[in-house]
Amino acid sequence: MVHLIISVIIFNLVAWLIPKRITRDEMLATSLFALQLEAEADIYLDLKYRLYGYFNPGPDWLALVPIYGIFPAITIVFLNYYPFTGKKSEKAIYIAAWSLFSALYEWSAVYAGWFFYSGWKTWYSALCYLLIFFLLIKFHDLVRWLKRGK
Structure with missing residues (x-):
């Protein structure tokens, strides 16, 4: 549990303190989209097929x-x-690096015991993180396109 609490504090401090290059409405829209993707994945992969989960099998408050x-x-x-x-090569490397980081972080959550x-x-x-990060970028592009009024 210490791993999770420290993670939440650090990730949120970083998100709060970094100089922002995206707007508040872009942050809100893409964060909600990420939560929706996460919920859909968990409905099937966690709750239906029981391939992984947080803390204990089944729904858990x-x-x-972490969500x-x-x-x-x-x-x-x-x-x-x-x-x-x-x-394109910079973008691909960036997505690959974040996918690797995310997979390693997930592995650390398994080791810490709050994910299984x-x-x-x-x-x-x-592999899934490659797709997820790509979808986040495309959704962000859609949000910017909609904001321009096209």
Whole structure:
């Protein structure tokens, strides 16, 4: 539990204190989208197929701590430093680096005991994170497009 509490504090401090390159409405919209993606994945992979979970199998109120304490903060930090105007190779490396970081962090959560696998593997998550971060970027692009009024 110490690992989780320290993580929530650090991730949120970083998200709060970094100089912002994205607007508040972009942060809110993309954070809500990230939470929705997380909820949909958990409905099937956790609750239906029982491949992984937080703390104990099945629905658990305590799972709201990592869900709401980590996902929005990571989304904000990830998008804030994403090289929107960079080369495709820079963008690919950035997404790959965040996917690796996320998979390693998830592995540390398993080791710390507040996340568990029941048939899931860390490398599955690494592959999923590639898609998740790509979807976050595309959703962010959609939010910016909508804000321009097109």
